[in-house]
Amino acid sequence: METTDKVLILKTGKFKENDLWVRFLSASRGVQTAFAFGGSRSRKRFGGCLEPFSQVLFKIETNKTGAYQVLKEGSLMKSYPEIRTNLRKTGLAANCLKFIESAGTEKESSRRVFDLLSETLDVIESSEPDDFFPLFFRAKVAFEQGYNPDFTICARCGKPLFSARPVVFDIEKGVITCSECDNGRRGDSVGSGTIRTLAWIQDTGPSNWMPLNLPYEIRQECFSVMDKFMAYHMGLVWEESGYRKI
Ligand SMILES: [Zn+2]
Known part of the structure; x- marks a missing residue:
């Protein structure tokens, strides 16, 4: 069966002389892997389409038993020249891609996560986000996947939280309460x-996150509390070279 799929390339690797495997985020199906036979030499079928960060429209065929997918050809819809050449931007964007690759996506949220990743790459490409930008992206992915605490009112008494200080984040239950x-x-x-x-x-x-000029302590606290929250609920921890599923 042949289908057409809009995807964003996450990672590519060789498994034979000219053949590649390609991991990508599909706008309709979440994180997927497929083979590109002859992928490393066919410019006609895959020119520019198999580099990480590329947005591509692929023709994909599933083999008879449904066990694996084969990329037939691709048309490049968008690439990110700044992200590819500016090492700092490459690092920020790669961090976001690694997170998606490890977290996977629910089928229902794959469209929203695709749009979110695409918008995130646009911002990294066209401006100079700071080092905390990938954290905001990770938090937003968690929220899109349904791990979405209410940060505005106390989960027990319903009092608005923005005036109260400080508040308490129950990581396990995923709720925020006032200190009383x-x-x-x-x-x-x-x-x-x-x-x-x-x-x-x-x-x-x-x-909208670019003009956010937050004090360092607030960024650090967002980082620490959200990473704990994601480790508990999504089973993901950050280690030196990437995310690990626990
Ligand atoms: Zn309360």
Whole structure:
């Protein structure tokens, strides 16, 4: 069966002289792997289409038993020359790609995650985001996948949280409460600036995050609390060279 799929290339590797395997994010099916036979030499069928970060429209064929997919040909829709050549930008973008590759995507959220990754790469390509940008991206992916705490009101008494300080983030339950309701139980104490930032990430997209000029402590706190939250709920931890599923 042959289908046409809009994808973003995450990773490519050789498995024979001229043949490649390609891992990509499909806008309709989430993270997938397929073979590109002759991929490393056929410019006619794959010219520029198999580099990470490329957005491609692929013709894909599934073999008779449905066990694997073969890329027949691709047309390049968008590439990111700045991301490819500017090492700092390559690093930021690669961090986002690695996260998607490790996290995978639910089928229902694959379209939203695809659009999010695409918009994120556009921002990295055209501006100079700081080192925290991939964290905001990871948090947004978690929110899109349904790990979506309410950062605006206390989960127990319903009091608005933005005025209260500090508040308590119960990582396991994925809820935020005011400090009165927490009542000495466990939970991470976080500042109101941090939850305001996370609520902002929930409500907006990558093109809105650039002007966000946050104090270092708030960024650091977002980082620490969200990475714990994602490790617990999505089973992902960051290690030196990438994410590991736990
Ligand atoms: Zn409360």
